[in-house]
Amino acid sequence: MHPWGKWGRSFVEYGTKAARAALADAGLDWCAVRSVVGADTVRGGYPGYVAGATFARALGWQGARVTSVYAACASGAQAIGTARAQILSGLADVVLVVGADAAPKGFFAPAGGDRPDDPDWLRFRLLGATNPAYFGLYARRRMALYGDTADDFAQVKVKNAAAGAVNPYARYRKPVTAQEVAASAVVADPLRLLDICATSDGAAALVLTSMDFARRHGAADPVRIRAVSTATPQYPRTVLDLPDIATDSAAAVPEPATGFRASIARTAYEEAGIGPEDLSLAEVYDLSTALELEWYEDLGLCGAGEGAGLLRDGVTALGGRLPVNASGGLSSFGEAVPAQAIAQVCELTWQLRGAAGGRQVPGARVGMTANQGLFGHGSAVVAVR
Amino acid sequence: MHPWGKWGRSFVEYGTKAARAALADAGLDWCAVRSVVGADTVRGGYPGYVAGATFARALGWQGARVTSVYAACASGAQAIGTARAQILSGLADVVLVVGADAAPKGFFAPAGGDRPDDPDWLRFRLLGATNPAYFGLYARRRMALYGDTADDFAQVKVKNAAAGAVNPYARYRKPVTAQEVAASAVVADPLRLLDICATSDGAAALVLTSMDFARRHGAADPVRIRAVSTATPQYPRTVLDLPDIATDSAAAVPEPATGFRASIARTAYEEAGIGPEDLSLAEVYDLSTALELEWYEDLGLCGAGEGAGLLRDGVTALGGRLPVNASGGLSSFGEAVPAQAIAQVCELTWQLRGAAGGRQVPGARVGMTANQGLFGHGSAVVAVR
Incomplete structure (x- = not known):
């Protein structure tokens, strides 16, 4: 890395x-x-x-x-x-x-040119909606549906900053208090600057080998990739995925049993033959603090609306039963788009090897990553040892 | 398609x-x-x-x-x-x-922005060298080394136009004479407009399945992909690949036994367990007429410098022993970059099924495609039936 x-x-x-x-x-x-x-x-x-x-x-x-x-x-x-x-x-x-x-400064902008059939172009051109505008809507939805508070969101930042502070690869390496989050500028109400991840320079790399090759080269018990999910959405749905401004589908498919993020995780669980109860840790895509809570639910770590409770109980902090973003997450790294999902698996690898230093999850055996990107892209990786 | x-x-x-x-x-x-x-x-x-x-x-x-x-x-x-x-x-x-x-009109240009570590940016910025400038240099090299003539190059166009004339998917569907090639404008001496492929709109698609799936769905004897080569170059070499303006390598590797294009083909032959003597037909990337002759040699259809002889003997024409670009090639299609290598395999599929109509190669059993692109990319696919 x-x-x-x-x-x-x-x-x-x-x-x-x-x-x-x-x-x-x-x-x-x-x-x-x-x-x-x-x-x-x-x-x-x-x-x-x-x-x-x-x-x-x-x-x-x-x-x-x-x-x-x-x-x-x-x-x-x-x-x-x-x-x-x-x-x-x-x-x-x-x-x-x-x-x-090597990320540009500030918000991500769409590629140049006029492309009326590109949802990313449309949302900037018709709505002026940056990524944080969507993050704000998702956060507001949690407040309305589940009673989440701005302080719940701030506590995600406090947790992730504490983990990032002991990760030498993280960009932001100092503890943050809930008061500091609350005092930072509003970016997309209810989210403030410290609720939202930055855009960063960074790189991650992995060497993957066959088990035969690994054993021949002296790695008797290597970290293994047990599943890689790159599922796409199904429709109809009522919650819009960034960058869409409407949902539609040309295929006549039945209403899916779960939302997109949950289907990403489910595909990975099925491929790995495990369930959320088997996880030692998870790395999820905390583009905003509120989105991390969504992932708790989509990964099945708790029921819908119970994410903030899981956080408040300390379950997902370092030292908790199931640490989430032990690396510090995007909150501590910022987005370096093509590197980020690889970096998540690097973190699982170090954790499963017991080589994660001050952020080590004791006895980690099974880890999962999850993320979601523009244009129906999402992924989850399960690694075991 | x-x-x-x-x-x-x-x-x-x-x-x-x-x-x-x-x-x-x-x-x-x-x-x-x-x-x-x-x-x-x-x-x-x-x-x-x-x-x-x-x-x-x-x-x-x-x-x-x-x-x-x-x-x-x-x-x-x-x-x-x-x-x-x-x-x-x-x-x-x-x-x-x-x-x-959907290709732009005229020569391909590099992406915007200043990128001094991008060979494509460098060749436009420092040399003003479009793709046809390279094609012209390669053609001139054949004339100097092997005695190829402008009429040899024109005969490639005559052959491919005759095939393209009977292909309903081709963009250019009329026969061309050597006189018409010789009368067209010089673009990059010694190459003329009709020696060089156009840039086109187009699309190609394939459904690939496992053999089990194909058999379960009634395809008892489907066309099979036997090899896909996507090798990269090795150095040192003295002939520059488009878009390079110098050759270099940070890896200390021995001088390769063959050039890049030949290594693409060799990798495919090895993976398929066949040799050039097994081919019924080939689809090669005739960005220019002269480049098609290079491919004859790189695919091992003849020795170095013997490409024009193979053409003059009618071996590679429809009705010859080993038709090359029975589809009409880029000469008749023009480049639609992401579609082209798929279209080559579509042509093999139709030929191996005996469904290629007026351009059918009788009894075709083994076909090969080959192409080369910017930045060390090249590919060859072997399909059999």
């Missing part, structure tokens, strides 16, 4: 450093890698669109197969899923997965 | 039409598809970058897994390779692969 921050350099540099760190961790020479899967950096122009080839070139062309994928915030998990399919199909033994970003 | 042309509409429309045609060909309902792999349209903004999700949404969200890949001209083959890995790994039974583009 490359530390998150605002470094002002190229995503290629961040990703190459993260890739070299992953190779060193695996004890492998770059030339042993037979496939590279990159998660694309869309704002970087061509080199960003071809992340796999860009990192293969930066590390030195050596003939390996390359793949470059993009799935907004789920890009990193899509890269992991693609690498995993290559390994499980026998097409590759050792795959390097890399994602890196 | 959606016919190639300049239609002035959205790539989403082209791709959706191609996808529906592929589903109809397979006799499958859209809801039977459990994974969609899209080849990205980079110029289309966000919906283009997330082609998999875009087509899943246009066909109607129904929960299928999505993946979106980009590899310049090899994007379509990377999509096929990704779908194939999902099937071989048991993660999916039925995968829809779609690529579509």
Whole structure:
């Protein structure tokens, strides 16, 4: 991993450093890698669109197969899923997965050009709705439906900042109080600046191998990927996913039993053959403090509307029964889009190895990540040891 | 497939039409598809970058897994390779692969912004070298090394135009004479307008399934994908690949035995367990007429410098021993980048089924595609029946 921050350099540099760190961790020479899967950096122009080839070139062309994928915030998990399919199909033994970003300052903006059939263009052009505008609506909905309070949201920040303070890769590494959250500027009512994640530079990389390869190379009990879910939504639904301003579907499908985020998690649980009761920890996509509470419910850690209670009981804090965002989460990292879902799995790996230092979850055996991105993208990864 | 042309509409429309045609060909309902792999349209903004999700949404969200890949001209083959890995790994039974583009008028230009570490930006900024400038250099090199003539190049166009004239999906469907090529404007000496492929709108789609699924659904003897090569270059080399203006490598690797294009083909032959002597036909990336002759040699259809002889002997024409670009090739289609490598495999499929109409290669059993794109991307697919 490359530390998150605002470094002002190229995503290629961040990703190459993260890739070299992953190779060193695996004890492998770059030339042993037979496939590279990159998660694309869309704002970087061509080199960003071809992340796999860009990192293969930066590390030195050596003939390996390359793949470059993009799935907004789920890009990193899509890269992991693609690498995993290559390994499980026998097409590759050792795959390097890399994602890196150099984020612009401030809110994310849509790509240039007029695209009336692009929901991302439409929401900016017709509504002027930035991402935090959606986060605010989701938070307000929780307050109306479940009685969540602004202080509940602030307590998510307090919890995540405490964890991030002991993570050397995090961008923000100091404790935050609920008073500091309440004193920060309103961005999208009811959310304040410290309720919302920043945009960051950063990079993460993983080496995935077949079990045979791992054992031959002395890793008798490696962390294993048990499931990668990259499900898409089903309709009809009444809660709009960012960046949509309406829901529709050309396919006549029955009303789904669960919402999109819950279906992402369910697909992963089914593939892994586990349930929420088996989890030691989870890394979820806390674009805002309130969204972290949504994930508790969508992952089945508690029932609908019970997220704030779980938080208040300390269950999801470091030292609790089921720590969520032991890494510090997006709250402490900020978004580096193509790297984020890979970074979540890096955190699970360190935790499952017992190598997470001051933020270690004692006896961690099963971890899950979850995130959601634009355009019907979402992902969940289950890792076990 | 959606016919190639300049239609002035959205790539989403082209791709959706191609996808529906592929589903109809397979006799499958859209809801039977459990994974969609899209080849990205980079110029289309966000919906283009997330082609998999875009087509899943246009066909109607129904929960299928999505993946979106980009590899310049090899994007379509990377999509096929990704779908194939999902099937071989048991993660999916039925995968829809779609690529579509709406190309701008004239030469391709680089993405906006200043990127001094991007070879594509460098060659435009420092040299003003468009793609045809490279094509011209490659053609001139053949003339110097092998004695190829401008008329040899023109004969490639004559051959491909004759094939394209009987392909209902081709954009250019009339025969061309060598005199017409010689009378067309010089674009990049020694190449003339009719030596160089156009940029087009178009779309192609395929349904890939496991063999079990195909047999359960009545396809006792389907066309099978036997290999997908997406190798990357090795260095040192002395012939520059578009868009590079220098060669370099950070990895200390020995000098490769073959050039990049030949290594793409070799990887595919090895994976398929066949050699050039087994081919019934080939679809190669004739960005220019002269480049088609390079491919003859890189695919091992003849020795170095013997490409023009093979052409003059009629071996690679319809009715010859080993027709190349029976579809009419890029010469008749023009480039629709993310669709092109998929369209090549569509042509193999029709040929291997004996359903290619007036351009049918009699008794075709084994076909190969090959292409090369920017940034170290290249691909070859072997299909058999």
